[in-house]
Amino acid sequence: MSKDLNKVQLTGRLGADPELRQTPQGHSVTTFRVASNRSWRTAEGEAHEDTEWFRVVAWNKLADICAQWMMKGSRVYVEGRLQTRQWEDQDGQTRYLSEVLANDIIILDTRRDQTAASGEPVAASTAPAATLPAATVPARPARAAKVAALPRGTNTFDEEDLPF
Amino acid sequence: MSKDLNKVQLTGRLGADPELRQTPQGHSVTTFRVASNRSWRTAEGEAHEDTEWFRVVAWNKLADICAQWMMKGSRVYVEGRLQTRQWEDQDGQTRYLSEVLANDIIILDTRRDQTAASGEPVAASTAPAATLPAATVPARPARAAKVAALPRGTNTFDEEDLPF
Amino acid sequence: MSKDLNKVQLTGRLGADPELRQTPQGHSVTTFRVASNRSWRTAEGEAHEDTEWFRVVAWNKLADICAQWMMKGSRVYVEGRLQTRQWEDQDGQTRYLSEVLANDIIILDTRRDQTAASGEPVAASTAPAATLPAATVPARPARAAKVAALPRGTNTFDEEDLPF
Amino acid sequence: MSKDLNKVQLTGRLGADPELRQTPQGHSVTTFRVASNRSWRTAEGEAHEDTEWFRVVAWNKLADICAQWMMKGSRVYVEGRLQTRQWEDQDGQTRYLSEVLANDIIILDTRRDQTAASGEPVAASTAPAATLPAATVPARPARAAKVAALPRGTNTFDEEDLPF
DNA sequence: TTTT
């Protein structure tokens, strides 16, 4: 079996804050949705625009960084591979869900109103990169993990009991 | 609205011959499925492998080239953007289908048994690139377009009556 | 001869304003340099950082957009192919210069002090995308084209008399 | 300092066998040159072709795999980041050399006459991926490391005494 | 210096 390329690259803005969860084994998993905008002109010169939504999943250290530095409205670059989960629904229909399993994320900007609560900029506002030491800023409050279902695990971690 | 990146790149082999159809407006549309293989080892050193299937759509000249030069088993590089179509099924459930709208394709090799029928290599066997003049080789027989449904058009062509 | 992949993708900030020139045939050519930063940790946990400089060339409409919307400090995404020009210097030594021939550019943000002169934001500050109609904003003053040398042309335009 | 994208992706064929060397610290370094072909038509329909040569460097395990599985004529996919080394030559001129520091390589095919010597296919002929267990095939004879100069190290390994 |  040969090795192939499977790469997705996208930029866009988060539609909501990322959701951080912990697996029973103690691995972090963060999911979020990204709106990627496109604008184009028809042959006649009419302007159009369009938004494509991506579901993104990040694991472990990358998951923690996402939860800490990104929020609703943040603009990000995401690179990863596309994986499509497939299952039978209650009506016996095959259902598909495609998502990007991230392996690299660059925060292109954070939301402007990030200073709202405190009145002064959180470090994240000048935070260049996802690789900055997390400890230098107060993490955003962890979101509760009201997790349930047990879909198929990713192959990176061989877990059968993911929290989403 | 800002312009964003939405790029998918994959290599893999076609699971079946490409399907070429014509829209009522006379545009060519070719669809095919690509199996992209991945192999990896667990921390313990166990070998694993996995296949991810992509649905790919190509339009116009690129559609014609795909139908002419590619077949079941061909190894290809595909680049395009990911688009997810979404609709309500008969049970009122939202269904999703993600596919790659190709804008560049490189034929990495054609199938080995391409000489099977005739006993001599079809022109595709020496076909270097997707950019070769199509007229220099006999096209593979067009597959019948037993087309029906009317999903959402792609924005590239503003068509409402796609043949697939 | 087969068709191959030759793709470069980078993000970074412009080290200086882009330089726009016109060829004798009336084609626009814009060049600029981009600083792409990288940070990493050694195995021992020491932080390091590094800047890689890219020379970028854009042609025609893309060249005009770059000159109009980008300036020193702008953060951009650039995609293109790498080409290395090569020549003999006066000492008979072979010299090389690699540059990215851009085919897609996304402006990720413009410089913060873009309002400096006028006290109010130039249109570029709200400029979402490189694809906006150029006519809606006053172009930055064209930089003079004090052009001279005649390096090897790009193959896109078959010109022998480039202005840089 | 922010984190940026610096990615090169190319396909092409090796102009010569890869050169494997060992650093004094015992790290493997393999270098090779890849010819990436491009064909295009002018507006008038004339066919043109062009070859771009890339210098590629791989380290450690990836270096070993390259040396073992690739040879002159092999077609490969290479992904990495571009780095430009710069130095003063004996005439005080600044010289530049750009190369791709590989982080992923896919072997797209091996050379057809790989069976030449033995009369039967080496395992590499069916070798799908760069990730196959090296031990299942006889390695190609290691090339001698007649190494000398001391250019600037790559930042991945913090070595000052590279063998090329 | 590759390949078709």
Add this chain to the structure above:
DNA sequence: TTTT
């Protein structure tokens, strides 16, 4: 559900 994002953003300009």
